Amino acid sequence: MTTKYLSLAFAMLLTIAASAQNPFIKGQFTADPTARVFNGKMYVYPSHDIQAPADKPNLRKDWFCMEDYHVFSSENLTDWTDHGVILSQQQVPWVNADSYSMWAPDCTYRDGMYYLYFPAMVKPDSITRRFGMMIGVAVSDRPDGGFVPMTEPIKGVYGIDPCTLIDDDGQAYLYWSGRGMHGARLKPNMLQIDSEPVAIGNLPDGSLKEGPFVFKRKGKYYFTYPWVPVEGETENLSYAMGDSPLGPFEYKGLIMDQSPTKCWTNHHSIVEYKGEWYLFYHHNDYSPQFDKNRSARIDKIHFNDDGTIRKVTPTLRGVGITPATGEIQLDRYSELSKKGAAIAYIDTTDYFAGWKTVLHAKDAYVRYDDVDFGAGLTSVSARILEGKGKLLVKVNDKTVGEIIVRTTGTVTVPVRNVPTGIHSLSLTLANGGPIEVDWVQFR
Structure with a gap:
């Protein structure tokens, strides 16, 4: 070599x-x-x-x-x-x-x-x-x-x-x-x-x-x-x-x-x-x-009892457990609301920059499964690319924090009653918008 x-x-x-x-x-x-x-x-x-x-x-x-x-x-x-x-x-x-x-x-x-x-x-x-x-x-x-x-x-x-x-x-x-x-x-x-x-x-x-x-x-x-x-x-x-x-x-x-x-x-x-x-x-x-x-x-991929293969639907979420303390890319979602939510490239001149989640209607949401919250988390940060309004941070559909978006950049707020272990995470637009989110991260 x-x-x-x-x-x-x-x-x-x-x-x-x-x-x-x-x-x-x-x-x-x-x-x-x-x-x-x-x-x-x-x-x-x-x-x-x-x-x-x-x-x-x-x-x-x-x-x-x-x-x-x-x-x-x-x-x-x-x-x-x-x-x-x-x-x-x-x-x-x-x-x-x-x-x-x-x-x-x-x-x-x-x-x-x-x-x-x-x-x-x-x-x-x-x-x-x-x-x-x-x-x-x-x-x-x-x-x-x-x-x-x-x-x-x-x-x-x-x-x-x-x-x-x-x-x-x-x-x-x-x-x-x-x-x-x-x-x-x-x-x-x-x-x-x-x-x-x-x-x-x-x-x-x-x-x-x-x-x-x-x-x-x-x-x-x-x-x-x-x-x-x-x-x-x-x-x-x-x-x-x-x-x-x-x-x-x-x-x-x-x-x-x-x-x-x-x-x-x-x-x-x-x-x-x-x-x-x-x-x-x-x-x-x-x-x-x-x-x-x-x-x-x-x-x-899954098999039927007779050994035949069940057809696989491609997903953005993929596989594996994501630690809550890492940057969670919500745009690789498990579920996206049918109305008021979209995924877009961050930079169309550099696709390796990845994707962003855009929430632009009240109650629009994105859900991301299999997040390991560990224990003792006290805050959540979100990297905001654009927009103003309020986002609800939910774990298993229960609100644990509210992010008030007034400017771009990283916004950090306290969270409460975050359960331990592996759960689903979602972000919901409560008011305002559209809001563009790159990632969220717990500490």
Whole structure:
């Protein structure tokens, strides 16, 4: 790793996003989040969208552009640590470093080592006649860095979006997309396939299928994937189920509808953590005008008694418990009143500045669930961006404080009878308005 990347990695390691509201990774674009549980901790391996560099005239400015990978970790799905760059296109001998094609990755663990699988564009090679996208492997003894790439991609695997599965008997499998969906057994060294690729069929026709993610639950294999049913639409998330890792699979239905934000892609992973199942996916929250810069999200996913998946409705609240003593971003709400309330960007010239809640009619409210109030709280502060009037601060629908808004900036008032433990928080406009609120925080 160069000095440039070491410095960047160190700086990013110190950056902790203290909130898991969607999107849960702040300050940079992340897509295709593959979540894995290692050593009792959740790790997320996304791709990293960037703007096409101006000094690279060969790159399409209206297309996906990715040059490296970060990894993020959390023990509570609320506080996330960015461990910095773990692999870049310049480090991989076989990758065309001018292609910026480090697309959706995966990571798995076996026998003391971690294997990062990633697709990229190969260097032109007149001898082996390689071309297009292939899948390579980088290996480390840690899940959060130190990955050393192999000098060649995996022979016989042409395509993108690698996914791995290690079955209960120890056999490992690799799945990928490219001219259809495919899967194959992996050799014990995890660096080569050990069978001819098997085409995954019996899936509904459509314009595009990609991003396979395979997992096993209660003896059933789930083959999940994004796809565009009709050309010109955006991707939904769908799934099929089967009794063996390479199929056949029977199509079962949708996991998530097409993006309401008109993000053309959606790419996901599904993982169990501490007894709950989670869906990791992406939308284009921080880039509403350009859906090739995307942002990773999390929501819970649930299963029916017969093993089928209940469709997931994307939320802004996301998952995790938010401490009352942190800055609570109410705009990542659990519920917003149907009248008199809205969410807007704070700064449309800098979408990473986040969002604000706008209450503009009497009794309009925003509710935010799963706040840990701890004990002994005596005051609440609100960052006011605009407006005048009175806001009621409620915990479980009981008023604990009143914020009189006369000016912008941070307003602090006393609170009373705040219950201990985890409860819902809401803010209601009692009079005046409209009032724009960035965050609230208890002390």
